[in-house]
Amino acid sequence: MGIKGKIAWSFMTDKVSKVLFQASYREMMNLLMAGSTSVEEINRKMKQIGFKVGETLLMDYADRIRDHAGEFHEFANTLGLAYKVNSGQVFTQIRVSDDKQTIKFTDAECPICAGVVISDMPGLQYCNIVSGVFDAVMELRGFKADSFQESCKALGDDVCTWTLRKYPESTQNY
Ligand SMILES: [Zn+2]
Numbered sequence: 001m002g003i004k005g006k007i008a009w010s011f012m013t014d015k016v017s018k019v020l021f022q023a024s025y026r027e028m029m030n031l032l033m034a035g036s037t038s039v040e041e042i043n044r045k046m047k048q049i050g051f052k053v054g055e056t057l058l059m060d061y062a063d064r065i066r067d068h069a070g071e072f073h074e075f076a077n078t079l080g081l082a083y084k085v086n087s088g089q090v091f092t093q094i095r096v097s098d099d100k101q102t103i104k105f106t107d108a109e110c111p112i113c114a115g116v117v118i119s120d121m122p123g124l125q126y127c128n129i130v131s132g133v134f135d136a137v138m139e140l141r142g143f144k145a146d147s148f149q150e151s152c153k154a155l156g157d158d159v160c161t162w163t164l165r166k167y168p169e170s171t172q173n174y
Contacts, residue, residue: 043125050132072166073100103164113154125149
């Protein structure tokens with residue numbers, strides 16, 4: 001996809017107020033916290049929400065993406081572009097491991113947890129909706145992989161990091 005295509009694509013994306021998004025996300029998280037018995041359950045539920053969101057996003061953009069990723073490591077670019085289109089900002093860093101089996105996406109200015117400080121829920125993956133979106137894209141594009149939020153600014157980390165891992169070829173289980 002050429003530069004012109006990328007720009008045209010981003011202009012075609014409808015915008016929503018960041019405050020509206022963050023406030024809605026925060027209330028969604030509060031609801032999950034109130035209805036869950038463990039941090040792991042909250043993380044899992046937020047990822048499930050992300051998966052549904054990812055399905056919708058992929059359907060919406062499928063017609064507009066001309067160059068689908070053919071190899072796992074190419075999702076570094078594909079998901080980087082999708083993040084830019086949907087968040088209006090770019091990942092601070094995207095790293096592909098030497099064996100091309102792992103991709104780490106980092107945002108030092110994560111728009112999801114901006115302004116949020118959580119000190120009493122260690123292990124909470126506040127921005128795990130992104131992991132769910134990644135999982136949906138992987139599954140619907142036929143890749144066996146999964147993702148998780150590795151670090152979170154809301155919990156005191158310097159950056160938010162989402163890690164995407166491709167399963168070994170022999171692995172049959174999700
Ligand atoms: Zn975050």
